Structure formats: C-alpha cells, structure tokens
Amino acid sequence: MHLSVDGAEVYAHTGGRPFDPHRPAAAFVHGAGLDHTVWALQARYVAHHGWSVLAPDLPGHGRSAGKAPVSVAALAEWIVKLLDAAGARRAALIGHSMGAAACLEAAARHSARVAKLALLGCAARMQVHPDLIAAAENDPALAREMIVDWAHGPRGRIGGNPAPGLSIAHAARRLIDYAGAGGVLAQDLKACDAWAGGAEAAANVACPTLLILGAEDRMTPAKAGRALAGAIKGAELAVLPECGHMMMVEQPDLTLDRLRKFLGAA
Amino acid sequence: MAAPKHPRFATLSLHAGQQPDPATGARAVPIYQTTSYVFDDTDHAASLFNLERPGFIYSRISNPTVAVLEERLAALEGGVGAVCTASGQAALHLAIVTLMGQGGHIVASASLYGGSVNLFAHTLPRFGISTTFVKPRDLDGFRKAIRPETRLVFAEVLGNPGLEVLNIPAVAEIAHKARLPLMLDSTFATPYLCRPFEHGADIVMHSATKWLGGHGVAIAGALIEAGRFDWERSGLFPTLTEPYAGYHGIDFAEEFGPQAFVMRARAEGLRDFGACMAPATAFYILQGVETLPVRMERHVANTRRILEFLKTASEVGWVVHPELPEHPDHALAKKLLPRGAGSIVSFGIKGGREAGRAFIERVEVFSHLANVGDAKSLVIHPASTTHQQMDAGQLKAAGVGEDMIRMSVGLEDADDLIDDLKQALRAAVKG
Numbered sequence: 152m153h154l155s156v157d158g159a160e161v162y163a164h165t166g167g168r169p170f171d172p173h174r175p176a177a178a179f180v181h182g183a184g185l186d187h188t189v190w191a192l193q194a195r196y197v198a199h200h201g202w203s204v205l206a207p208d209l210p211g212h213g214r215s216a217g218k219a220p221v222s223v224a225a226l227a228e229w230i231v232k233l234l235d236a237a238g239a240r241r242a243a244l245i246g247h248s249m250g251a252a253a254c255l256e257a258a259a260r261h262s263a264r265v266a267k268l269a270l271l272g273c274a275a276r277m278q279v280h281p282d283l284i285a286a287a288e289n290d291p292a293l294a295r296e297m298i299v300d301w302a303h304g305p306r307g308r309i310g311g312n313p314a315p316g317l318s319i320a321h322a323a324r325r326l327i328d329y330a331g332a333g334g335v336l337a338q339d340l341k342a343c344d345a346w347a348g349g350a351e352a353a354a355n356v357a358c359p360t361l362l363i364l365g366a367e368d369r370m371t372p373a374k375a376g377r378a379l380a381g382a383i384k385g386a387e388l389a390v391l392p393e394c395g396h397m398m399m400v401e402q403p404d405l406t407l408d409r410l411r412k413f414l415g416a417a
Numbered sequence: 418m419a420a421p422k423h424p425r426f427a428t429l430s431l432h433a434g435q436q437p438d439p440a441t442g443a444r445a446v447p448i449y450q451t452t453s454y455v456f457d458d459t460d461h462a463a464s465l466f467n468l469e470r471p472g473f474i475y476s477r478i479s480n481p482t483v484a485v486l487e488e489r490l491a492a493l494e495g496g497v498g499a500v501c502t503a504s505g506q507a508a509l510h511l512a513i514v515t516l517m518g519q520g521g522h523i524v525a526s527a528s529l530y531g532g533s534v535n536l537f538a539h540t541l542p543r544f545g546i547s548t549t550f551v552k553p554r555d556l557d558g559f560r561k562a563i564r565p566e567t568r569l570v571f572a573e574v575l576g577n578p579g580l581e582v583l584n585i586p587a588v589a590e591i592a593h594k595a596r597l598p599l600m601l602d603s604t605f606a607t608p609y610l611c612r613p614f615e616h617g618a619d620i621v622m623h624s625a626t627k628w629l630g631g632h633g634v635a636i637a638g639a640l641i642e643a644g645r646f647d648w649e650r651s652g653l654f655p656t657l658t659e660p661y662a663g664y665h666g667i668d669f670a671e672e673f674g675p676q677a678f679v680m681r682a683r684a685e686g687l688r689d690f691g692a693c694m695a696p697a698t699a700f701y702i703l704q705g706v707e708t709l710p711v712r713m714e715r716h717v718a719n720t721r722r723i724l725e726f727l728k729t730a731s732e733v734g735w736v737v738h739p740e741l742p743e744h745p746d747h748a749l750a751k752k753l754l755p756r757g758a759g760s761i762v763s764f765g766i767k768g769g770r771e772a773g774r775a776f777i778e779r780v781e782v783f784s785h786l787a788n789v790g791d792a793k794s795l796v797i798h799p800a801s802t803t804h805q806q807m808d809a810g811q812l813k814a815a816g817v818g819e820d821m822i823r824m825s826v827g828l829e830d831a832d833d834l835i836d837d838l839k840q841a842l843r844a845a846v847k848g
Binding site: 407 | 418421422423424429432433434435436464467468469470471472473479480481483484485487488489491492495496497498499500501643644645647649665666667671672673674675676679683
C-alpha cells in the first residue's frame with residue numbers, strides 16, 4: 152500500500168494481506184541499499200498468521216519517494232511517523248542491519264509505540280570501512296561487489312539456497328543496483344557509520360527484545376551482536392549457523408522460526 | 418578493506434548451488450528420486466503452499482537435485498534464478514506463457530532452430546499468439562516489427578544454422594526502448610563462451626541437452642532470469658505486476674522484486690503446465706556442467722583445426738563460422754564471444770544435394786543424427802531434417818541452402834576428425 156510520510160509517498164508491502172490497524176502490527180525495516188523484498192518470506196508468513204504487516208521501502212529506496220534518511224536517529228523518527236500514517240498505535244519492530252539500528256533507537260525513544268523488538272544483524276556500533284563508503288560514492292559497482300562478498304556466508308558465495316533455483320548473490324546484486332541507486336547506498340552507509348547512539352539506546356529499551364545474528368557475519372560480527380544483547384535487559388539471542396549478514400535470505404526458515412516464537416500469537 | 422573475491426567460472430561449474438548433503442555428507446549431488454516431501458506439521462505445509470517458506474512440496478514444482486542444477490546455471494550465467502524444464506522447447510514455451518496470453522505478439526529472429534520456428538509460426542497462433550520474423554542482422558527490422566501488443570523479442574546468440582552473431586547490445590536497446598524484455602537462446606554459446614546478461618539480455622534459455630550436458634544422454638532445458646528488467650515500470654506484464662488469483666492474489670513483482678519472472682514461471686508454469694525436469698536428468702546434466710569449461714576449450718580448439726582444413730579442401734565450396742575473418746559478424750563475435758564462437762560449422766559441399774547426401778553417408782567418426790553439442794562429432798543436412806518443415810522462402814530467410822552441411826565439432830582427436838572429413842569429401846565428390 153501507499154502512505155504519505157513527511158510529505159513523500161511511501162510504499163509499504165503488507166505481506167499479501169490488507170493492513171488492518173485493529174490487528175497487532177509488525178513492521179519489517181530493511182537495511183542499507185535494499186528494499187522490502189528481503190523480507191518476502193517472513194513478511195508473508197507473519198501477515199498470514201494474524202498480524203498486520205508493514206514492510207516499507209525506506210525513503211528514496213525501491214518504490215518509495217523522498218530522500219534517504221540522513222541519520223539512524225532520523226530513520227527512527229520516520230518509523231514512528233510510518234506507524235502514525237498507517238494508523239498503528241503500537242507495533243512489533245523487526246529490523247535488519249541499518250533498519251535494526253533504527254528500530255533500536257525507535258524503541259528507546261518511543262517505548263509506548265514499540266511492543267516488541269527484533270534486531271537482525273545488529274551491533275551497538277555499525278562502523279563502515281572508509282573504502283566501502285568511498286566506493287559507494289565513486290564506484291557503486293565496486294561497492295556492490297564488496298557488499299555481496301562481505302554480507303554473505305557460504306550459501307551466498309557458493310549457493311545451496313533453501314529457496315529452490317534462486318541465487319542469493321545475484322539477487323543481492325540486482326537489488327542493490329535497483330534500491331541503492333542514485334547515491335542512496337552511500338547515504339545509508341554514512342548514516343550507519345556515524346551512528347553513536349547504540350549503547351545509550353540499548354540501556355533504554357523496555358520491551359521484549361530478540362537478537363538474531365549470523366555465525367559467519369563479517370559486517371556485524373556475532374561477537375559485537377552478543378555484546379549488544381548483553382546490554383539490553385532480558386534480551387534473547389539466537390546465533391544462526393552457516394549464515395552471514397543476510398539471515399532472512401541465507402537462513403529463512405531458522406530466521407522465521409525464531410521470529411514466530413518471539414512474536415507469539417497475534 | 419580487501420578487494421571483493423567471488424568464485425570464478427570453473428569453480429562455480431563444480432560447486433555452485435550445492436552444499437554437501439546435510440544428511441549423509443555426500444560430495445556428489447545426490448539424486449533425490451522422490452515425488453514428494455514430508456511436512457513438519459500442518460502449519461509448515463500451509464506456509465510452503467502459500468510461498469511463506471522456501472522448500473519442497475512436489476517434484477513437479479521443485480526438487481533438490483534439480484535445484485542444484487538451477488542454481489548452478491544461474492551462477493554461471495550471472496542470473497538471479499533459474500527454472501529447469503523437461504526440454505529446451507519446454508523452457509521456451511514456459512517463458513512465453515509466463516509473459517503473455519492470447520493476443521500477445523513476439524518479434525523473433527528468423528534464424529532459429531527449426532523446432533522454435535514451428536512453435537512460433539504454426540503452433541502458437543492456434544493459441545492466439547503471433548510472431549513476426551526478422552533477419553537477425555536487420556536491427557531496423559526488429560524496431561519496425563514491434564507492435565503495441567508485442568511482449569517479447571527473441572533470438573539465438575548464434576543463429577541456427579547460419580551462425581549469425583546477434584548484436585545483443587543493439588537488439589536489447591531496441592527491446593528496452595519499447596519496454597520489452599530480450600530473451601535469447603544461448604544453447605550454442607553456453608555461458609562459457611558468452612554471458613548474454615552482461616550485454617543487455619533479460620532472459621536466457623538453453624537446450625541443456627547440448628553442450629551443458631555434453632554427453633547426449635538426456636533431454637533437458639533451462640530458463641534463467643537476469644533480474645534487471647523492471648516489469649513494474651514497463652507496465653506491459655500483468656502476469657508479473659497484478660494480483661494472481663492462483664496464489665491468493667499474489668503480485669510477483671511486489672513480493673519477489675528481481676526474481677519475479679522465475680518465481681511466476683515456477684509457481685504457475687511448472688505447477689500448471691507441468692513440463693518439469695526429472696531428478697535423474699538434472700544429475701546427468703550436472704555431470705556435464707562440472708567439466709563445461711574444459712570441454713568448451715577443446716570444442717573451440719578442435720573447431721579451429723577443422724576450419725583450417727575446410728578452408729583448404731578443394732571439395733568445399735564455402736565455410737561459415739564467425740571466427741573466419743570473412744564472416745560478416747567476425748568483429749562482433751570477437752567482442753561478444755571472446756573465448757571462441759562455438760563449435761558449430763556450416764559448409765557447402767561442391768555437387769549440391771547429391772554430394773551432401775553422399776558425404777553424410779560416408780563419414781565414419783562423425784555421426785549422422787539430429788543433435789548438436791555432443792562430446793562426439795555430428796553432421797546433418799538441415800534442408801532434409803531439422804528445417805524440413807520450412808518452405809523455400811523460410812529456408813532462404815533462415816540461410817539454409819540445399820548444399821549446406823551443419824557440423825557439430827566434438828572432442829575426438831582433431832587429426833582423426835580431419836582424416837574422416839578428407840575421406841568422406843573425396844568419396845562424395847567422386848560420386
């Protein structure tokens with residue numbers, strides 16, 4: 152569906168079911184240079200099991216107008232405005248990478264709006280190597296190749312995708328070309344790199360929280376994710392085997408199983 | 418930060434799409450000879466059927482052995498996904514029915530495999546889908562043939578049997594300007610010799626029966642998607658951008674983004690038309706794909722030796738191959754097929770139809786049969802076999818002369834192949 156947030160038209164996928172603000176809401180927030188399609192399976196499952204789903208394309212990404220958020224804090228505020236636009240008083244927030252950082256900030260700043268928090272591929276700092284930022288600004292194809300290499304575990308590099316016949320690596324290439332075009336990827340990476348509020352936000356989270364990490368994640372290593380989990384009161388932790396940074400596509404079943412257990416019945 | 422590293426072609430040929438079997442640790446790809454798969458519970462079953470989880474339901478739709486081949490071919494072509502089919506013709510049919518229905522129109526190169534010509538010219542019109550044929554070098558012809566109801570531009574990378582090299586970037590630009598995808602049959606090239614997606618193609622099909630398998634033991638096809646075509650922006654493909662009642666109103670482009678086409682081809686096309694690949698067939702083709710780079714190098718080397726011989730043979734009137742400097746597409750072949758322009762050679766034997774027949778009956782190492790891309794060398798007389806359904810006009814448009822011999826150069830010792838050609842040519846011309 153299409154919503155208006157900050158005066159710009161936003162596309163939000165609803166998992167194949169109409170969004171009903173009277174049902175419990177779950178918002179899936181994608182990471183840098185991506186769009187809602189990274190959540191295709193999980194969003195569809197959750198939407199068909201009693202939840203109202205919002206899986207937006209962030210501003211400037213994919214089908215959404217506007218400019219890419221200038222900071223993680225700005226994206227956190229945007230998420231709350233998205234809930235307003237959809238008529239959702241509270242929602243479970245499920246974020247990946249940059250989207251997870253923004254969901255963490257939103258949960259800390261707007262505790263009344265966030266029922267549950269699931270953070271995938273997240274750490275208290277999301278520093279980005281200056282070479283990658285430089286490539287995203289000057290040579291997007293090189294940046295794309297760096298991300299495809301660094302973001303994936305064995306199923307992304309060689310294959311063995313649980314989804315029959317689909318290539319994880321090449322789908323990532325085409326998605327970054329599409330959703331991260333026009334400087335969007337570079338802006339996202341700079342926002343991640345500049346984010347310094349993770350530790351403070353972690354201390355202020357009051358809702359039930361789950362972290363899902365990839366055992367072979369080279370972008371947000373599991374060690375850093377464990378430290379973040381330790382800083383959030385009562386946080387649950389799942390480290391997925393044979394998995395890099397893109398757990399929703401590399402280990403879609405394990406990711407969904409942990410999410411559905413955490414979210415519980417709608 | 419370290420430079421990005423990705424597995425290269427030869428490594429992908431052996432490994433792409435496979436993790437060692439989780440149940441047994443088997444290194445080779447196991448043949449999962451099963452029709453169906455046990456569900457964990459009713460919720461698991463329902464979520465598989467509703468595309469909420471990945472996995473296997475029934476082998477007409479997907480199978481673990483076939484899935485390894487699909488992912489491997491996608492990796493070799495640089496595509497976002499693949500669907501393997503019962504044959505190359507099944508792959509072509511699957512692509513067409515995924516993109517259009519009654520009233521649809523195709524612009525196709527006239528230089529195609531005879532079976533594809535039959536499908537376009539004689540069979541699809543019964544279902545309301547028409548085709549305009551264009552000479553493969555006639556770029557303006559492609560442009561002019563596109564109509565409001567056109568939904569696909571189709572050609573072969575290397576035309577059959579004339580061996581025209583398609584100007585892929587130019588034809589892709591024409592298609593894209595008309596908001597249409599370009600689909601190529603890349604059977605003669607294989608991804609080792611040409612990667613059409615790098616030149617602008619949107620969909621590639623293979624008769625995997627040929628060089629991908631290489632052994633001539635299994636009929637097989639594949640359909641691969643580049644993932645670059647924006648179906649939504651095109652606005653011409655409701656099968657991919659509008660709700661589909663066959664899956665609870667799913668919108669494939671919205672749900673699956675760059676993989677919309679292969680997802681619809683599988684979810685609807687394999688489910689409803691059913692031209693799936695058998696698991697044992699996938700295993701056979703995988704054995705071939707493992708050695709594809711090594712075999713293609715030998716195919717190309719042998720072809721070059723045979724071209725040298727044919728150019729000097731007094732019984733030969735003409736030789737066509739894109740690697741010959743006099744071929745009209747020589748420069749284009751160097752650009753699009755830098756490792757070699759394939760192992761199909763067409764030549765004309767002096768003495769016309771009768772000499773051609775005599776030649777084919779005298780060869781001993783070469784086999785006379787209706788196939789190409791085997792490890793064994795093959796010859797055929799197209800006018801009386803693969804292209805026999807064509808009338809004189811279509812034959813001329815397809816570049817098939819009555820004296821034409823089409824040769825598929827195999828992996829035997831090149832000297833033995835040349836000796837065989839020498840004796841058969843001598844005998845044929847003597848009469």
